[in-house]
Amino acid sequence: xxxxxxxxxxxxxxxxxxxxxxIAQGFSRLAQGRAFAPPVVAIEIPEHGGEVDIKTxxxxxxxSVAVKVAxxxxxxxxxxxxxxxxxxxxxxAETGFLQALLVDNGYLTELRTGLAGALAADSLARREIExxxxxxxxxxxxxQMRGLKMVRDFKRLYVYGPIPEEVxxxxxxxxxxxxxxVVVATTAESVVRRSDVVVCATPAxxxxxxxxxxxxxxxxxxxxxxxxxxxxxxAECLARAEHVVCDSVSQCAAIGELHHALDAGLIDESAVDxxxxxxxxxxxxRQSDDEITICDLTGxxxxxxxxxxxxxxxxIAAGCGASFGD
Amino acid sequence: xxxxxxxxxxxxxxxxxxxxxxIAQGFSRLAQGRAFAPPVVAIEIPEHGGEVDIKTxxxxxxxSVAVKVAxxxxxxxxxxxxxxxxxxxxxxAETGFLQALLVDNGYLTELRTGLAGALAADSLARREIExxxxxxxxxxxxxQMRGLKMVRDFKRLYVYGPIPEEVxxxxxxxxxxxxxxVVVATTAESVVRRSDVVVCATPAxxxxxxxxxxxxxxxxxxxxxxxxxxxxxxAECLARAEHVVCDSVSQCAAIGELHHALDAGLIDESAVDxxxxxxxxxxxxRQSDDEITICDLTGxxxxxxxxxxxxxxxxIAAGCGASFGD
Numbered sequence: 001x002x003x004x005x006x007x008x009x010x011x012x013x014x015x016x017x018x019x020x021x022x023i024a025q026g027f028s029r030l031a032q033g034r035a036f037a038p039p040v041v042a043i044e045i046p047e048h049g050g051e052v053d054i055k056t057x058x059x060x061x062x063x064s065v066a067v068k069v070a071x072x073x074x075x076x077x078x079x080x081x082x083x084x085x086x087x088x089x090x091x092x093a094e095t096g097f098l099q100a101l102l103v104d105n106g107y108l109t110e111l112r113t114g115l116a117g118a119l120a121a122d123s124l125a126r127r128e129i130e131x132x133x134x135x136x137x138x139x140x141x142x143x144q145m146r147g148l149k150m151v152r153d154f155k156r157l158y159v160y161g162p163i164p165e166e167v168x169x170x171x172x173x174x175x176x177x178x179x180x181x182v183v184v185a186t187t188a189e190s191v192v193r194r195s196d197v198v199v200c201a202t203p204a205x206x207x208x209x210x211x212x213x214x215x216x217x218x219x220x221x222x223x224x225x226x227x228x229x230x231x232x233x234x235a236e237c238l239a240r241a242e243h244v245v246c247d248s249v250s251q252c253a254a255i256g257e258l259h260h261a262l263d264a265g266l267i268d269e270s271a272v273d274x275x276x277x278x279x280x281x282x283x284x285x286r287q288s289d290d291e292i293t294i295c296d297l298t299g300x301x302x303x304x305x306x307x308x309x310x311x312x313x314x315x316i317a318a319g320c321g322a323s324f325g326d
Numbered sequence: 327x328x329x330x331x332x333x334x335x336x337x338x339x340x341x342x343x344x345x346x347x348x349i350a351q352g353f354s355r356l357a358q359g360r361a362f363a364p365p366v367v368a369i370e371i372p373e374h375g376g377e378v379d380i381k382t383x384x385x386x387x388x389x390s391v392a393v394k395v396a397x398x399x400x401x402x403x404x405x406x407x408x409x410x411x412x413x414x415x416x417x418x419a420e421t422g423f424l425q426a427l428l429v430d431n432g433y434l435t436e437l438r439t440g441l442a443g444a445l446a447a448d449s450l451a452r453r454e455i456e457x458x459x460x461x462x463x464x465x466x467x468x469x470q471m472r473g474l475k476m477v478r479d480f481k482r483l484y485v486y487g488p489i490p491e492e493v494x495x496x497x498x499x500x501x502x503x504x505x506x507x508v509v510v511a512t513t514a515e516s517v518v519r520r521s522d523v524v525v526c527a528t529p530a531x532x533x534x535x536x537x538x539x540x541x542x543x544x545x546x547x548x549x550x551x552x553x554x555x556x557x558x559x560x561a562e563c564l565a566r567a568e569h570v571v572c573d574s575v576s577q578c579a580a581i582g583e584l585h586h587a588l589d590a591g592l593i594d595e596s597a598v599d600x601x602x603x604x605x606x607x608x609x610x611x612r613q614s615d616d617e618i619t620i621c622d623l624t625g626x627x628x629x630x631x632x633x634x635x636x637x638x639x640x641x642i643a644a645g646c647g648a649s650f651g652d
Contacts, residue, residue, distance in 0.1 A: 001429065003329075003650055005650075005651055036369060036370070038367045038368070038369060039367075041364045041365075041367055041380070041382065042364070043362055043364060043382065043383075043384050043391065044362070044384075045384055045391070045419055047386070047419075048419065048420050048421070050419070050420075050421075050422055052382075052384075052391060052393075052417065052422060054367070054380060054382065054393060056367065056369065056378075056380065057369075058369050058370075058371055058378075060373070065369065065371075065378060067378075067380060067393070067395050067415075069393050069415055069417060071417055071421075071422025071423070072422065073420070073421050073422045075420075075421075076421055076422070079421065081421055081423070084422070085421075085422055085423055085424070087415060087417075087424045089393075089395055089413060089415055089427075091378065091395060091397060091413075093371055093373075093374065093376070094374050094376075094399070094401075095374070095376075095397075095399050095401075095402055095405065095407055095411075096376055096378060096397025096398065096399045096402070096410070096411055097397070097407070097411055098411070098413045098429060101415075101427050103327065103424060103650070103651055322650065324329055324331075324429070324648065324650075325331055325429055
């Protein structure tokens with residue numbers, strides 16, 4: 001059994017083409033019925049404002065199954081601790097025996113979510129874009145733009161966030177890291193109206209993005225909603241878009257943006273595609289420059305198994321990690 | 327983060343009163359609405375005859391949540407590997423941060439299942455018994471009798487199993503370990519007819535225990551069924567018993583003996599009690615010497631969190647385990 005620390009995992013895997021391909025393969029196999037991702041297990045711990053989520057998946061042909069235990073505790077920041085964390089246990093898909101513990105502290109979740117955003121944009125954004133936009137200036141707002149930069153060459157990034165100090169740090173960091181001009185917007189609306197691709201990366205529990213802000217040619221990825229009480233887009237957005245894609249239709253129907261649009265009777269589940277249908281080539285992505293497209297990301301276990309397996313393979317090849325037992 | 331090996335865990339926890347009390351507390355809190363155990367996650371890996379089960383629970387007042395990843399692979403024995411294994415990840419119930427990895431290789435599952443059997447017998451078997459019986463002579467048939475011996479002083483044990491060599495090893499080991507006379511029975515029927523308490527500990531996919539074998543005063547614990555296709559008792563047994571108890575009614579209705587009796591329309595879910603109602607004193611156990619009682623055990627996440635937490639507390643107090651990270 002191999003123990004991998006966050007530092008070792010960060011050294012092994014990041015925004016590279018093979019990582020993007022691994023996530024694409026996970027989604028493709030899921031859409032082809034060659035992977036199985038059970039429903040997310042969520043445990044609430046109200047005494048400490050905590051939620052624990054368990055995600056896992058088996059992907060045909062992969063030698064491992066990862067089980068991710070992710071936690072977010074509202075009381076943590078007051079204790080000087082990060083809000084969220086996570087760990088992955090990896091077992092052999094051939095024998096069930098323990099292969100590795102990846103003590104990534106949530107890094108792999110951030111990464112695989114950014115890579116899913118990249119896949120969504122690669123299928124659904126216009127080929128040539130001028131400006132990208134991001135709502136939210138936290139950690140995932142960074143990962144999403146790192147992912148987007150892999151697949152689209154944008155010169156300008158509009159950012160809107162509610163905490164000025166956070167936005168200001170975001171501007172400094174991302175300008176230096178991605179080499180793009182980062183412009184602070186004063187409203188979410190101005191981000192949407194001026195961008196060709198927008199990523200919504202907030203934990204909003206009330207929708208803020210209005211359907212009338214959507215303009216021809218725009219692609220929006222919404223990755224904030226991952227429980228029934230979270231929502232970034234007004235449900236009318238999904239009705240207005242020409243093409244709505246979900247990472248997992250069943251999961252988005254339960255805990256994503258899709259859930260609210262279905263509840264409001266504004267969209268039919270059969271009109272929605274799954275991201276893996278696009279990555280596998282089974283269905284087309286964007287079909288014209290004028291289409292409005294939306295991708296709803298809730299985070300699927302296939303992403304966790306795919307990225308954990310890649311990190312593990314590279315760590316073993318590089319001789320990284322501590323061993324325990326055996 | 328503390329890493330505990332199977333040997334360290336075996337040194338820390340076994341069939342002791344505090345372990346029994348920890349499992350009882352888990353069931354009691356579940357029945358009182360002071361614990362939450364989400365449905366079991368099951369992943370099938372048909373390529374290798376594998377099944378991976380994930381169980382977890384939060385128990386109010388406990389400082390940890392355990393997530394157990396258990397696996398059983400039909401192809402393993404041909405590879406010289408044990409059929410099943412398991413590992414538990416433990417996180418803080420106050421912050422979500424990783425506390426421990428318990429590499430118990432399934433030991434804690436065997437133990438907590440034996441302890442649940444002990445609790446069932448303690449509530450439902452007659453106070454004074456002469457003879458116990460066990461169907462199956464594998465590992466869990468041992469754990470069940472270790473558990474039963476904690477709560478009932480029996481002199482004779484009838485055992486039936488399909489593999490003579492396995493039964494013969496069972497007789498030698500259990501006679502020496504428990505100091506009881508172990509008698510080999512030639513049929514499951516003769517075990518049931520001659521015993522005051524019977525534990526069914528087989529992975530049967532076809533029922534074998536017939537309702538007409540049940541006699542006044544008998545208690546039966548069936549612990550084999552933990553998926554919809556498994557069944558040890560003919561459904562009529564549950565209709566014939568005066569008192570049917572489940573470790574978790576919702577789980578047994580999906581994957582236990584109860585499931586088959588409900589399907590056959592032979593029992594009403596409202597007539598079934600939950601083990602935690604008995605351990606908490608909310609409902610009575612056995613009420614007369616003549617009652618026929620049945621307990622259906624499928625294995626609930628509260629058992630895993632309870633036993634993992636106890637093992638961890640004792641390991642920390644004893645200075646056991648390797649540390650990683652921090």
